[in-house]
Amino acid sequence: MIAEEIELPSTAFAAAWNSIKVEAALKDRLVAGALLSLQLRQTFSFEDMPVHGMVVLSGPPGTGKTTLARGLANQVAQSLKGSRPRFVQIDPHALASASLGRSQKEVTRLFHEVIPERAAQGPCIVLLDEVETIAADRQKLSLDSNPVDVHRATDAALAGIDVLSRKHRNVLLIATTNFPEALDKAFLSRADAIEDIGLPSDSARLEIIEDALKQLASRWPALDALRKRSKEFVAASAGLDGRRLRKTVTFAAAGTVETAKDPGRMTAHQLLQAIETAVDTQSRVGVL
Ligand SMILES: Nc1ncnc2c1ncn2[C@@H]1O[C@H](COP(=O)(O)OP(=O)(O)O)[C@@H](O)[C@H]1O
Ligand SMILES: [Mg+2]
Incomplete structure (x- = not known):
């Protein structure tokens, strides 16, 4: 036990x-x-x-x-x-x-x-x-x-x-x-x-997103630039729990085989789409 x-x-x-x-x-x-x-x-x-x-x-x-x-x-x-x-x-x-x-x-x-x-x-x-x-x-x-x-x-x-x-x-x-x-x-x-402990607030989501991006950028420095768009990611991710949000940012590069092979090439648009898809899925599965 x-x-x-x-x-x-x-x-x-x-x-x-x-x-x-x-x-x-x-x-x-x-x-x-x-x-x-x-x-x-x-x-x-x-x-x-x-x-x-x-x-x-x-x-x-x-x-x-x-x-x-x-x-x-x-x-x-x-x-x-x-x-x-x-x-x-x-x-x-x-x-x-x-x-x-x-x-x-x-x-x-x-x-x-x-x-x-x-x-x-x-x-x-x-x-x-x-x-x-x-x-x-x-x-x-x-x-x-x-x-x-x-x-x-x-x-x-x-x-x-x-x-x-x-x-x-x-x-x-x-x-x-x-x-x-x-x-x-x-x-x-x-x-x-x-x-x-409710769903993460706007400021908590901002911290989670920046934290995840910082980690990715430690290996793929180009991804640091995505943090300039953090506000958009925060707005799009309302309703996601902390675990889903962290995973979504971390796995957004899986959106295409090209970025999966080289995550440094991931774009802000791709990340935004990944977040929108996660929110959409979460609401359809009934978690929200
Ligand atoms: N508010 C949050 N801030 C940062 N990371 C979070 C937050 N909520 C969840 N996470 C992420 O999700 C993971 C799983 O959280 P966990 O403690 O197992 O949640 P719970 O017990 O509520 O299901 C954490 O390790 C962390 O990476
Ligand atoms: Mg638990």
């Missing part, structure tokens, strides 16, 4: 934090909230200060939530001087896909064994990625698939979070979700903060 486990800080995680373009105030809020939550929980008992130590990042797929969560873990780790916090990324799909009756057991094991074992050694930051898979809204479960098991898994997750909140005051949970409406309300209510 553990997708990754490392000690922080790490330079790769620091790069992740910088790579995601969102308003600076959002990043500040995330770091400040996480640090305050850890500090309050070290100082007070849960009874005195019912802080759960959990932040939820919610938003459409491809908006940078997972990357931002990993970067946040690193920012927190950098501020916790004198300790090397452990970072653990959980793959809830691995828990949820366990066979009948197993997912409840696995979720219980996660919160009662796996995380506490690590927390016993020092501060621990846990990323529950796409958490709706283990904390599905019990009210919305229908009788198909495996509702009883899913129901129990959600119960186990809630109970597990409560145990962590009370007994393991040096654990920070960062949860992400693409489908907040599918998340159990009792889960959401335990979050100290819920941040909505």
Whole structure:
């Protein structure tokens, strides 16, 4: 169930934090909230200060939530001087896909064994990625698939979070979700903060486009000139998520075999067309 486990800080995680373009105030809020939550929980008992130590990042797929969560873990780790916090990324799909009756057991094991074992050694930051898979809204479960098991898994997750909140005051949970409406309300209510990471704004898209072009230009310097047209690319790309936008700029040279062979020959017109096609496709597939 553990997708990754490392000690922080790490330079790769620091790069992740910088790579995601969102308003600076959002990043500040995330770091400040996480640090305050850890500090309050070290100082007070849960009874005195019912802080759960959990932040939820919610938003459409491809908006940078997972990357931002990993970067946040690193920012927190950098501020916790004198300790090397452990970072653990959980793959809830691995828990949820366990066979009948197993997912409840696995979720219980996660919160009662796996995380506490690590927390016993020092501060621990846990990323529950796409958490709706283990904390599905019990009210919305229908009788198909495996509702009883899913129901129990959600119960186990809630109970597990409560145990962590009370007994393991040096654990920070960062949860992400693409489908907040599918998340159990009792889960959401335990979050100290819920941040909505929306589609990238004009200024965020400008940064993403310039970042991608800069990278390409480091190999094909002629592409640097395309940045003069960035405003047009920004205007054309409204509605694209950050992942799609980055990919579109990066792969625009695939528009013709000629530019695929020599990306340095890509024109602004070609890039604009690639962006328009991406927006058009996205709206037709129903993502927008
Ligand atoms: N706001 C953004 N700024 C820069 N890059 C972004 C942004 N949103 C997404 N990306 C790009 O998309 C990639 C995937 O993001 P990811 O964290 O997996 O999104 P999510 O978890 O929301 O689906 C990132 O590594 C990054 O390259
Ligand atoms: Mg993700």
